[in-house]
Amino acid sequence: MSVIETKNLSKIYDEGPIRVHAVNEVTLNIEEGEFTAVVGPSGSGKTTLLNIVGGLDRPTKGSVKVDGVELSTMNESNLIKFRLENIGFVFQSYNLIPVLTAKENTEFIMLLQGAPEKERQERVMQLLHEVGIGEQADKRPSEMSGGQQQRVAVARALASRPKFVLADEPTANLDSKSAENLLDLMLMLNKEEQVTFIFSTHDQRVIDRARRVITLEDGKIVKDEQR
Amino acid sequence: MILKLAWRNIWRSKRRTAITLGMIIFAVVLSTLMMSIKEGMYANMIKSTAGDFSGYAQVHLKDFWSEKTLEYAFEIDDDVVKILEEEKTVDGYLPRVEGFALAAVHNITKGSAVLGIDVEKEKAFTNLHERVVEGEYLLPDDDAILIGNGLAKYLKIGVNDTLVLIGGGYQGRSAVGKYPIKGIVKFGSPELSKQLVFMPMQAADMFYGTNGLVTSVILKTASGKKGIIAAKHLQKKLGDEYEAMDWKQLNPELVNLIETDRVEGYVFMFILYLVIAFGIFSTMLMMLAERQHEFGVLVAVGMKRAKLAVMVWGEIFILSILGSILGLICAFPVCYTFYVKPFRYGEEMAKMAEEYGIEAVIKTSLAPEIFIQQAVIVGILASIIALYPLYKLLKINAIESMRS
Ligand SMILES: Nc1ncnc2c1ncn2[C@@H]1O[C@H](COP(=O)(O)OP(=O)(O)OP(=O)(O)O)[C@@H](O)[C@H]1O
Ligand SMILES: [Mg+2]
Numbered sequence: 001m002s003v004i005e006t007k008n009l010s011k012i013y014d015e016g017p018i019r020v021h022a023v024n025e026v027t028l029n030i031e032e033g034e035f036t037a038v039v040g041p042s043g044s045g046k047t048t049l050l051n052i053v054g055g056l057d058r059p060t061k062g063s064v065k066v067d068g069v070e071l072s073t074m075n076e077s078n079l080i081k082f083r084l085e086n087i088g089f090v091f092q093s094y095n096l097i098p099v100l101t102a103k104e105n106t107e108f109i110m111l112l113q114g115a116p117e118k119e120r121q122e123r124v125m126q127l128l129h130e131v132g133i134g135e136q137a138d139k140r141p142s143e144m145s146g147g148q149q150q151r152v153a154v155a156r157a158l159a160s161r162p163k164f165v166l167a168d169e170p171t172a173n174l175d176s177k178s179a180e181n182l183l184d185l186m187l188m189l190n191k192e193e194q195v196t197f198i199f200s201t202h203d204q205r206v207i208d209r210a211r212r213v214i215t216l217e218d219g220k221i222v223k224d225e226q227r
Numbered sequence: 228m229i230l231k232l233a234w235r236n237i238w239r240s241k242r243r244t245a246i247t248l249g250m251i252i253f254a255v256v257l258s259t260l261m262m263s264i265k266e267g268m269y270a271n272m273i274k275s276t277a278g279d280f281s282g283y284a285q286v287h288l289k290d291f292w293s294e295k296t297l298e299y300a301f302e303i304d305d306d307v308v309k310i311l312e313e314e315k316t317v318d319g320y321l322p323r324v325e326g327f328a329l330a331a332v333h334n335i336t337k338g339s340a341v342l343g344i345d346v347e348k349e350k351a352f353t354n355l356h357e358r359v360v361e362g363e364y365l366l367p368d369d370d371a372i373l374i375g376n377g378l379a380k381y382l383k384i385g386v387n388d389t390l391v392l393i394g395g396g397y398q399g400r401s402a403v404g405k406y407p408i409k410g411i412v413k414f415g416s417p418e419l420s421k422q423l424v425f426m427p428m429q430a431a432d433m434f435y436g437t438n439g440l441v442t443s444v445i446l447k448t449a450s451g452k453k454g455i456i457a458a459k460h461l462q463k464k465l466g467d468e469y470e471a472m473d474w475k476q477l478n479p480e481l482v483n484l485i486e487t488d489r490v491e492g493y494v495f496m497f498i499l500y501l502v503i504a505f506g507i508f509s510t511m512l513m514m515l516a517e518r519q520h521e522f523g524v525l526v527a528v529g530m531k532r533a534k535l536a537v538m539v540w541g542e543i544f545i546l547s548i549l550g551s552i553l554g555l556i557c558a559f560p561v562c563y564t565f566y567v568k569p570f571r572y573g574e575e576m577a578k579m580a581e582e583y584g585i586e587a588v589i590k591t592s593l594a595p596e597i598f599i600q601q602a603v604i605v606g607i608l609a610s611i612i613a614l615y616p617l618y619k620l621l622k623i624n625a626i627e628s629m630r631s
Contacts, residue, residue: 080529083528097232099235
């Protein structure tokens with residue numbers, strides 16, 4: 001079944017002197033277990049699309065369903081709750097709370113979900129080992145490299161057992177080695193744990209490893225290829 | 228976790244925290260010290276004008292205090308004695324006959340208050356004998372008087388001179404007499420010093436024709452507070468026929484003076500705290516701006532905005548409470564020092580103070596209310612200031628915040 005379903009999704013920015021169709025009539029299905037890259041030139045609407053699909057932003061028109069639930073009509077506090085329970089996020093940078101350690105950052109989400117102490121401890125350590133940060137569990141973000149921070153962000157995104165993980169240019173601030181490692185990690189999680197990933201990127205090497213590539217131009221899907 | 232997060236966030240920017248704490252400590256120390264000095268001064272004033280001389284409470288026949296005539300003289304009968312002795316807040320009592328007379332020497336005259344006193348009891352309760360600066364204190368059967376230093380100066384007379392008193396006695400009689408001055412008594416308050424004349428009760432009985440009746444019973448209590456309680460209790464027990472008044476009712480001008488001064492203190496404190504509040508507010512705005520992105524991430528990943536708002540509100544609140552506790556810790560030793568070792572004014576200031584009937588010392592007050600008040604004010608202020616981020620964060624938008 002489709003984990004994400006959009007229909008004629010549009011986002012129009014009308015504030016400036018000209019109307020911008022950031023997302024233009026996008027109809028799209030994403031199935032469970034996909035590893036999908038959203039690509040396209042700067043300003044093509046990648047971030048806008050991911051934000052709408054992630055319940056962070058609202059469409060001007062059209063519908064977006066996650067796991068069969070319509071998001072566009074949900075009120076703000078229900079959306080927050082929905083995000084907490086269904087969607088994992090990895091942002092471009094500064095994902096983590098500076099005053100919390102890697103372990104605490106990961107645990108935080110589960111705490112918000114109200115998971116019991118024992119389950120939290122087990123899952124957090126397991127996740128940190130999986131992303132290769134077991135040794136750094138007690139370090140704060142400022143004591144870790146950018147790549148390590150993004151790995152912790154992935155661990156945090158997974159901690160809540162989301163339906164899918166959204167990552168907007170997760171490798172943009174990483175050197176090529178760290179970017180590759182992060183992608184390896186995501187692929188591994190996708191294969192072994194069937195985690196659904198949707199990410200946007202500019203990086204050709206990252207694009208090459210995606211199994212589905214959706215290309216946007218001026219807010220429209222111009223290409224959608226499976227590999 | 229939320230608490231831990233708040234606590235760590237407080238120490239995240241040490242400099243900002245230090246500045247905020249410093250401002251709060253400064254305000255708390257300054258206003259605590261000011262209040263402590265003021266309250267100490269009031270206590271001193273109350274003690275020297277009300278407590279020492281007129282007692283923290285008095286009993287009269289009803290309406291005596293407003294009418295001030297000898298027609299309200301009464302006998303301290305056994306019932307009254309019993310009630311007074313049963314009242315636990317009253318440590319002792321002493322009778323006085325208070326009337327008015329014209330004091331004359333040669334061709335100078337001055338209206339004065341002539342008090343018949345129980346010589347021994349005054350000595351024990353009000354230390355009147357210690358106020359004698361010239362001559363000697365009275366004996367119970369003396370047919371002589373003590374006069375205030377202000378009155379002596381006005382009439383240009385001294386010890387061993389004779390003073391003629393002409394006034395109205397009990398039940399329309401005239402009261403006339405000639406008395407040698409046995410001593411001069413000193414009163415801080417110019418009001419009192421310019422009009423007081425004391426004579427032993429026995430002599431007063433003759434002068435006024437009161438024959439053992441009194442107009443006032445001065446109650447000895449441990450403190451002003453106890454005096455207020457005593458007056459309340461006694462009024463109930465003595466009934467409508469009598470009036471039991473506390474020092475506030477007896478000295479409305481003094482109460483007025485203190486209240487006015489206290490309000491001035493509050494105004495100063497208000498301005499001080501307002502300045503501090505603006506300081507805290509601006510550092511808080513900086514903090515909010517710096518952490519905008521972080522707040523955005525938190526809401527994006529699913530933290531309820533209310534939770535976030537409470538967390539930040541808590542940070543500011545904790546910081547303020549911490550500041551006010553530290554402030555109190557700093558202020559207390561200073562207040563305590565001036566409490567144990569009162570600071571004496573310089574010569575000039577001392578003279579001025581004494582002319583106004585105030586003892587020339589700064590003795591602070593350690594009343595717990597002063598300290599509690601400061602903590603409460605800072606707490607309330609902080610909560611109010613923290614309402615701003617509370618409001619902002621309740622409306623925060625994740626993507627807009629993350630874009631910054
Ligand atoms: N808040 C906004 N107000 C007005 N216009 C906006 C806003 N956000 C995005 N846009 C516009 O919408 C279009 C799509 O922006 P978006 O950020 O989705 O592109 P993108 O593909 O993520 O670009 P990039 O690769 O640079 O991240 C752009 O033309 C952008 O200027
Ligand atoms: Mg983008």
